[in-house]
Amino acid sequence: MSEAYPVDQLQALLDQLEQIISRRDESSEVTYRVVTPDEVVDDSPTGEEPEDLESVTTADITAPDVLDFVPSSPGPVVAVDCGIARLGETRDGLVIALRATVVTDVHSGSSVSLFRSGPIYLVNRYKAQALHQIGRHLGKPDLFVELEHGDPADAAPVRLKAGAADDAHQYGDRFRNWFERIAQRVAVISVENGTILFDGALTLRSRDTPSQYMEELAELASQRGNAIIAISKQSKLEIAGRSVRFWLDDVANRACYRPLTPMMRRLDSARSERVMGNVHAARFSVLGPAFRMDVKAARGQSDDEAIGRYCSSASMRGGYPDVLVRAHAHSYFTYPDIIQLQAEAGARFNLAPQSSVELGGIFAPFGGRFK
């Protein structure tokens, strides 16, 4: 078990990465993203990591009973969220900025830790080196790249693996995911006997995070008595032919949850093993929507206890944990943020702005404003 990354080391890692991927000798033209003054920007993909396996649609299966939240002694709650803004594109790369937030609610009050990368220029020709570094930080150097033969710890990257970063969106999102994982690693050791809230799912063997890294997160959390709970607003997961958020339809207007993992195991045990912990459908307030909730309890703790503690500790806003809302609020980019970051990127990376094509006129009046 490697130690968690302290916050000051995160700074050093960003510097190191910037040296690798942002080396620029000559000026490039950049097409900046156009933002409108009332726009908020978060280019993170919605929902959890897409799964490779198909849904199993055996409908005739008994659903586990619905359970009520059982209050227990409250504890600290830490929420983590991360946002990405694509600031602009060049002929050979992409400029992004990352923001991660760790919000900590304890009995004595609340604190917010912000992790802000500033503009990062992701040059395509250094893609293999950059993703190699990310893989190393995540504990699996060959996660995205094929390596030379020899000791994987020292081997140089040869080429990118298929699907690692086939386009600019994927390339940027690999960085966003990495940044979020590091923030999560900071979060899981920041409190004791509490709840760590992630946005999304606890998917294992995903394309962008090694299972070992996720398990280390859980182990670090567990060592401090913390449970990890991930809440996915837009889950794509289907169980017995039904999307997770419809698995509480039989108990309308009731704050409750239903364990779904037992069903997943019966339908497709391999698939259930791709989730760290257990999957539930959860509705946190009477009129709120249902979410997918993945629970990785601390060692010795049951899922019900982890859920009970979380619900006794976190206040809800419209049926969604307020602390996670606040983490999100600090992780997106406003219009002034974007234009300032673009200015900083231009200066730092010697970028010459290129005017973008305005498509609004072509589509006007048929929704042209949004093109």
Added chain:
Amino acid sequence: MEIASISGDTVLLLYHPAQTAADVGQQFTLMEVPERTEGLVVQVISNDSLEYVGLQQEMIQHILERRISRQTQAPVDRERGMGEIKSLKVATAKIRKRIQNNAWHAWDGWIPTRNVEISQIGAGTLLENIMPSAHLPIRSFVRLNESTPMQFDGPRLRTVNVITGVKGSGKSHLAKHLVLALSERRIPVIVFDLNGEYLGLPNCQELCWAQNLVLNLGEVGYRVLEKLVRTLYPLPSGQPSEAVFEHQLPIFFREREDYCRRQGTPLRIDIPYLINQNWEGGDYVVRAIRTRLGVIDERNLFWREHPRTVDQNITPFYATPTPPSFQIIYDSACEGRPVIFDMRDIPNSLQKALASSMVNFLQDICEREADGQGRYPFVFFEEAHFYVEDILNLITRGRHIGIASVFVTNTPQELPEAVFRQLDNLFLLALAHKDDIRNVSRNSFTDQDTIESFATRMPERHALIIGDVTDRYPLVVAVDPLPADVPPSGRTRSTWDRFTT
């Protein structure tokens, strides 16, 4: 009565039944005359008619006389003793004790001359000389010579006891007496009752799995679950799944214990919790383990944090918000309320698994009692031959653990040899099968001749008792009827009943 011969430990006694009764099981003293200070105690194990020279000619003569003569008269017949020779019997007796100066000792090989005075030993004298004094007596339920009550010293009912006899010979009858007598002394008694024989015993706690008994996994511990898996749905022997299960199960329990301790709460754990743990070893292994845990969970043997709705509807017993405690039941047993596990409606494989699992748990109770009041249980295994292999540990380690066992069986040949090698007391009723007799004879108390003679000639409601309670002296006793409030044993349903009522 005369000594015909003494060979080894066998004495042949010649007697006329009109002069002396020498029934099987009776004891005699053979005191050397004239001093009458040295002698032997012998016990009759069988009776035979006397073979004598000329017997055959005598019989031929009588038969031919009756065939040839149409009428036989004896106008003068003064041969009054004629024919008495045919009444003579030879009793085979075993030497049990030596008498020196009126004190009884273990026999050391000494024998008397034929010049002896032979007297029958009264019940009182016999008990006075052979029965250990009962410091902690249990209620008497057997009688010597039909009339003299015998009291057993409780501590001499040690670790391994066997009650055996053919079907209908009164095993359960005797066992019930023991259960009641022990319970009256506030000895915790647990009975694994396969046939419902013990139901209705006064003051007993009748428990039936998945009906009015669910076990608290946090209380009974992981070994009970491990044993159930091993017995009911074993993981492939030597395969990774078995190794992972046996390695990780205690770890998950320990982690849960640590967590609950930190929270300041009693240990609460159920099978769904274990199913949700991170079992190692890959998909195949994890699936194998979870499947087994799931199947056991379905059987409703253990308390669940979240009872299934369907189970709650059937049996509200499941809806207890807090885990039940077997310790409370055990404490009641220590106050004289024997626990009867009613296993009638449980499949045979599950009977075995539950019995052996509960024995594991009882060992844990004994561990606790070792540091406390020392209330070690007596465990009765009805039809013990069905599952004795699964509780063999109890036989070899019982005296270290503190558990005393009573194996009740009509098939002693299926009990492991270890039972008879470790035997402390044998309660033998009628047996007929030679293999059974041979197996029972493997105990170190007495010889096969004695067992065979007694077992094949045992009167109804009688038993041979031998072991620590009789200081190794084989005693044939009559068993008292059960108290009026105890249901009779061995009630059999029969289609013929409808014609007799």
